[in-house]
Amino acid sequence: MNExxxxxxxxxxxxxxxxxAPDARDAPPLTVPSAESPASAESRVSAQSLPSAPSPRxxxxxxxxxxxxxxxxxxxxxxxxxxxxxxxxxxxxFRTEFQRDRDRIxxxxxxxxxxxxxxxxxxxxxDLYRTRVTHSIEVAQIARSAAVALRLNESLTEAIxxxxxxxxxxxxxxxxxxxxxxxxPYGGFEHNLQSLRVVDELEERYAExxxxxxxxxxxxxxxxxxxxxxARNLGELGERFLLRRQPGLEAQIAxxxxxxxxxxxxxxxxxxAGMIEVGELLDVRLFRRQYDTVVSKxxxxxxxxxxxxxxxxxxxxxLTDLILTTQSNIDAAQPRSxxxxxxxxxxxxxxxxxxxxxxxxxxxxxxxxxxxHYKVVRMTSKARRVLRELFxxxxxxxxxxxxxxxxxxxxxxxxxxxxGRARAVADYIAGMTDRFAIGEHARLLDPTERS
Ligand code: MG
Numbered sequence: 001m002n003e004x005x006x007x008x009x010x011x012x013x014x015x016x017x018x019x020x021a022p023d024a025r026d027a028p029p030l031t032v033p034s035a036e037s038p039a040s041a042e043s044r045v046s047a048q049s050l051p052s053a054p055s056p057r058x059x060x061x062x063x064x065x066x067x068x069x070x071x072x073x074x075x076x077x078x079x080x081x082x083x084x085x086x087x088x089x090x091x092x093x094f095r096t097e098f099q100r101d102r103d104r105i106x107x108x109x110x111x112x113x114x115x116x117x118x119x120x121x122x123x124x125x126x127d128l129y130r131t132r133v134t135h136s137i138e139v140a141q142i143a144r145s146a147a148v149a150l151r152l153n154e155s156l157t158e159a160i161x162x163x164x165x166x167x168x169x170x171x172x173x174x175x176x177x178x179x180x181x182x183x184x185p186y187g188g189f190e191h192n193l194q195s196l197r198v199v200d201e202l203e204e205r206y207a208e209x210x211x212x213x214x215x216x217x218x219x220x221x222x223x224x225x226x227x228x229x230x231a232r233n234l235g236e237l238g239e240r241f242l243l244r245r246q247p248g249l250e251a252q253i254a255x256x257x258x259x260x261x262x263x264x265x266x267x268x269x270x271x272x273a274g275m276i277e278v279g280e281l282l283d284v285r286l287f288r289r290q291y292d293t294v295v296s297k298x299x300x301x302x303x304x305x306x307x308x309x310x311x312x313x314x315x316x317x318x319l320t321d322l323i324l325t326t327q328s329n330i331d332a333a334q335p336r337s338x339x340x341x342x343x344x345x346x347x348x349x350x351x352x353x354x355x356x357x358x359x360x361x362x363x364x365x366x367x368x369x370x371x372x373h374y375k376v377v378r379m380t381s382k383a384r385r386v387l388r389e390l391f392x393x394x395x396x397x398x399x400x401x402x403x404x405x406x407x408x409x410x411x412x413x414x415x416x417x418x419x420g421r422a423r424a425v426a427d428y429i430a431g432m433t434d435r436f437a438i439g440e441h442a443r444l445l446d447p448t449e450r451s
Contacts, residue, residue: 070148070151071151072151072152072153073150073151073152073330074335074336074337075249075330075335075336075337075338075340075341076151076152076153076249076250076338077098077152077153077156077217077248077249077250077338078153078338079091079096079097079098081337081338081339082097082215082216082217083215083216083217083236084215084216085097085213085214085215085216086200086209086213087208087209087213089208089213096155097215098153098155098156098159098215098217098218099155101155101156101159101212101214101215101218102155102156102158102159102162104205104212104213104214105159105162105163105166105199105212105214106162107205108166108198108199108203108205108212109203109205110166110167110198110202110203110431111133111136111162111163111166112133113431113433114131114132114133114136114165114166114168115131115132115133115433116131116433116434116435116436117131117132117133117165117168117169117170117171117172117433117434118131118132118170118171118172118175118383118434119131119132119134119135119172119262119265119266119269120172120266120269120270120370120371120376129269129272129273130265130266130269132165132168135165135261135262135265136161136162136163136164136165137162138261138265139161139162139164139254139257139258139261140157140158140161140162140257142257142260142261142315142319143157143158143160143161143253143254143257144157144158144161145319146253146256146257146319146322146323146326146349147250147253149323149327150249150253150323150326150327150330152249152250152253153250156215156217156218156221156248156250157250157253157254159214159218159221160218160221160222160250160251160254161254161257161258163195163199163214163218163221163222164195164221164222164224164254164255164258165191165195166194166195166198166199166222167191167192167193167194167195167196167197167198167430168191168194168195168430169189169191169194169387169429169430169432170383170387170429170432170433170434170436170437171379171380171383171384171386171387171434171437172380172383173380174379174380174381174383174384175383175384175387175437176189176191177384178383178384178387178388178391179387179391179426179429179430181384181388182387182388182391182392182395182422182426183391183422183423183426185422186418186419186422186423186426187230187419187422187423188227188230189426189430190225190226190227190230191430192222192223192224192225192226193223193226193230194426194427194430195222195223196219196222196223196237197427198211199211199212199214199218199219199222200212200214200219202427202431216236216237217248217250217251217338219237220237220240220247220248220251221247221248221250221251221254221255223237224251224255226238226241227241228241228242240342244345245342245343245344246341246342246343246344246346246347246348247342248338248341248342249326249330249338249341249348249349252326252347252348252349253322253326253349255349256322256349256350256351259359259363260315260318260319260322260359263359263362263363263366264311264314264315264318265311266366266370267281267287267307267311267314267362267366268307268308268311270366270369270370271307273375275369275370275373275375275376276369276370276373278291278303278306278307280365280369281365283365284361284362284365285358285361286314286317286318286358286359286361286362287310287314287362289317290309290310290311290313290314290317291306291310293313294306294309294310294313318351318355318358318359321351321352321354321355322349322350322351322355324352325350325351325352325355326348326349326350329348329349329350330348333348335348386437386438386441387429387437389441389444389445390429390437390440390441390444391425391426391429393444393445394409394425394428394429395421395422395425398410398413398421398424398425400444401425401428405424405428408424408427409421409424409425409428412424
């Protein structure tokens with residue numbers, strides 16, 4: 001049964017007047033795809049017209065409104081093609097398996113904690129900045145738009161997007177790097193793997209199994225990257241990293257939507273914080289192109305609306321590029337099942353060569369001007385110190401841990417030695433929100449604080 005109803009799935013992308021449901025009126029003349037695909041000229045045409053699509057609506061006809069139902073492509077994830085859950089469960093009554101995954105993620109403790117975890121700016125710096133939860137929702141929005149256009153499984157795409165950062169430490173990438181540094185002698189710390197640990201083991205919500213017991217397809221999507229050493233311990237899920245295979249298209253789309261989301265919202269947050277200026281961004285082609293259009297179309301627009309209008313068009317531009325390039329790659333590869341997608345030598349979801357180049361240019365700009373801004377660097381250096389000191393204190397004396405975690409650490413040490421103890425401490429720290437980590441640090445190391 002390939003037809004899915006979107007009745008349970010919240011507002012469709014068409015109902016949300018968002019920045020990034022691709023919009024035909026504003027769509028730029030795209031130069032997709034390029035050298036990446038050998039059949040570029042022909043596939044470009046077929047990507048835009050999709051002559052043989054069995055859908056009631058040609059999915060890439062941007063003039064058509066998104067329908068409430070559509071027929072999934074044969075290579076989309078479906079309940080019937082699913083490799084199932086680790087702990088068998090009866091099928092859900094009024095939802096698909098992937099809708100159930102999404103719903104479990106939304107109810108997870110780790111999801112709620114994302115509210116108070118940093119994206120780039122520490123949560124207490126201002127109420128308007130993205131946090132991990134708003135980032136995850138923006139990723140889901142962008143990914144769902146692409147999934148619907150490509151006739152992929154929207155609920156699975158949404159579930160993967162909402163779960164992709166569940167294992168993130170406090171303090172963004174600085175926190176992740178610091179914890180990885182601390183854990184180096186004990187097996188390292190990878191936030192993708194930690195997201196998987198959260199949904200497989202750490203969440204405690206169900207009587208019959210640990211974790212959320214998500215489908216294979218969702219877990220496969222959450223585990224974006226993984227070292228070969230860790231992949232060997234992951235059984236079926238680790239296989240693709242050893243055999244150089246791909247995840248399903250829903251996972252590939254969520255992965256690229258993550259990049260698109262943070263690149264664009266970091267421009268917005270960076271400008272809001274006064275750390276980057278519109279003038280500097282004019283050297284960045286993705287920004288410049290939309291800026292010139294907006295300024296000529298709406299002269300005299302105030303800066304806030306100007307910036308937001310430019311960013312919504314940037315997202316639209318790159319998302320349209322992603323959809324058309326991916327469809328063209330699909331047309332060339334002709335996968336007939338999700339298994340065919342997994343066997344491809346490289347991901348089918350991709351930006352065009354030109355799109356990738358411009359997107360990378362924006363990333364480089366953000367790295368140099370925002371992530372290396374002295375105010376951001378000060379924050380990351382504080383964060384690194386806080387996490388290092390927390391780790392050392394707990395690792396050297398597990399009696400400092402709250403009782404529940406101390407018990408876990410002692411049991412883990414009994415079973416797996418010092419690596420087990422370190423992992424339990426890392427689990428405790430990774431679960432912290434920014435402000436909890438700051439508070440815990442003070443309670444542990446500041447003698448004037450209550451313990
Ligand atoms: Mg992310």
